[in-house]
Amino acid sequence: MSTNNRPLSPHLDVYKLPLSALLSILHRGTGAALSVGTIVLVWWLMALAGGEESFQVAQSFMGSILGRLVLFGWSFALFFHMSNGIRHLFWDAGYGFDKQVVEKTSLIVIGFAGSLTILVWIVAFAFGIGE
């Protein structure tokens, strides 16, 4: 039977994931997390539509330590999924499959996602001080 020649999956218990594999599963993980995380966005918009009182409740949660932690993770997940998604679009177009290129673009994805996350928080705090 030709099925004997099929490639085998790596044995995950004894196999050190390469960076590209880690980013691959993170792409799924962040995608699923962001799908759940849309609840935060919907809640914020509905609170704003509901009037000043409900908006203040939402804002005070977002401004709390727990709220900021959630939002920080949320924002990194978002920018990571976006950065890695852009890399996926290049792959879809047929570019960047070489092993060395994938190693390099993995680091670029992490750097890009991290930079955008930090930048958006700098903007948030800079405008907060200005108020």
Place this chain on the structure above:
Amino acid sequence: MSLRSPLGQAKGLGSAKEGLHHWWAQRVTAIALIPLTIWFAFKVAVLSMADYETVLACIGSPWSAALIVSLLIAVFYHAALGMQVIYEDYISHKGARIGAIMGTNLLLFLLAIAAIIAVVRIALGG
């Protein structure tokens, strides 16, 4: 070398000819979401500590509301397509798989409608 078993080939269990639409829609929404996401994330960052009236005016302006509704449609469509692929990969029981996909689609649809109504209400000053 074909990776399909002889039985699979014989049965002709191949494409149902509907995969491309799913794949393509995932990419179209992805591309739309790149500029929309960056714009919205930085808009929210700028508004993070602004007062109620300012946020209301900024989210509810015609262009802003139009872009946010576009963002919401793209986000929830993209999420539904993505979650479907995850379920298809990991849930082998057919009933559970279909149930998970259907349940998620209905939930995401409800969230999308709720968010869009909120934005429209803000934009119309209700």
